[in-house]
Amino acid sequence: MIRAACGINGLxxxxxxxxxxxxxxxxxAxxxxxxxxxxxxxSTREPGSTPLGDRLREILLGIDSELDPLAEAMLFAAARAELVSTVIKPALDLGDFVICDRYSDSTVAYQGYARGVDLMSIGQLNQIATGGLVSDLAVLLDLPVAEGLRRSGDSDRFKSEDAAFHERVRAGYLALAEHDAERWxxxxxTQPPETVTATILERVETLL
Ligand SMILES: Nc1ncnc2c1ncn2[C@@H]1O[C@H](COP(=O)(O)OP(=O)(O)OP(=O)(O)O)[C@@H](O)[C@H]1O
Ligand SMILES: [Mg+2]
Incomplete structure (x- = not known):
């Protein structure tokens, strides 16, 4: 496992x-x-933030796409491989801070816990896509499913899944965080955005 912040100032x-x-x-924020x-x-987001990632995003989030769960996981991995090699890794090598809106843990929660692709395969895919690069800090923004869906904007292929799917996503994330409390x-x-930001920044300070 490669932690990004080894020997450099980036995070x-x-x-x-x-x-x-x-x-x-x-x-x-x-x-x-x-x-x-x-x-x-x-700042980056997944899938996306590269020309390939943006094209894969259309397929992955498009309401009309019908994807096999493993194929879906592999497309996320392809987008991630492109993003890591062309954007994230070069930035970290320069000592920059990288903020990514979703990363490999999303695949564990969504394609693993929620869609049912076995977690071993997801782990292998993530390892191949990232070369073992995991985040120094993974922030889980946790809130009740109904509140999240109420807040979120235009529908997409994931937002249109049923409540049970979203509950599995939430439970998956909580399990991940519980197993690696040091990184999460x-x-x-549900707290005000400014309070959430302050809490995250407090934790970031401890990592510098
Ligand atoms: N802490 C908060 N309290 C109340 N409303 C919030 C809070 N944070 C964000 N919002 C609002 O909720 C909506 C969704 O927020 P945002 O787009 O940041 O969520 P997201 O996790 O990126 O959603 P998506 O899954 O759609 O990408 C926005 O209208 C935003 O202004
Ligand atoms: Mg968003």
């Missing part, structure tokens, strides 16, 4: 959680706060 922060949990909101401290910040920060995402 790799990933934002995770269900639909409408506030990932994009916190990504922007964290980038603004860290840039304000004079740090170089690269679980935040009650």
């Amino acid at each position: 790799f922060i990933t934002l995770e959680g269900g639909e409408g949990a506030g990932k994009s909101t916190q990504s922007k 964290l980038a603004a706060a860290l840039s304000g401290q004079g740090r170089e910040v690269v 920060l679980v935040v009650d995402a």
Whole structure:
């Protein structure tokens, strides 16, 4: 397992959680706060943030796509491989901060816990896609499923899944966080956005 912050000043922060949990909101707020401290910040989102990733995003989130769960996991992995090699790794090598709105833990929660692809295969896919690069800090923005769906905007292929699917996603994330409390920060995402940001920044400080 490669931790991003070995020997350099950069830090790799990933934002995770269900639909409408506030990932994009916190990504922007964290980038603004860290840039304000004079740090170089690269903000990315998955799937996307590369030409290939943007095209795969259309397939993966498109309401009309019918995908086999393993094929779906592999497309996420392809988008991730492109993002890691062309954006995330180069930025971390320069000592930049990287904030990613979803990363490999999303595949464990969604394609593993919720869709039922076996977790061993998901782990292998993530390992291949990232070369073993895991985030230094994974933030789980946790909130009740109904509240997240109420908050979230336009529907997509995941948002249109039933409540039981989203409950499995939530439970999967909580299991991940429980098994690796050192890397994860679980935040009650029903709190005001500013409170959530402050909690994350407090934890980031301890990692510097
Ligand atoms: N802590 C919060 N309290 C109340 N509303 C919030 C909070 N954080 C974000 N929101 C609002 O909820 C909506 C969804 O937030 P946001 O887009 O950041 O979530 P997301 O996790 O990125 O969603 P998606 O899964 O759709 O990408 C937005 O309208 C945002 O302003
Ligand atoms: Mg978002």
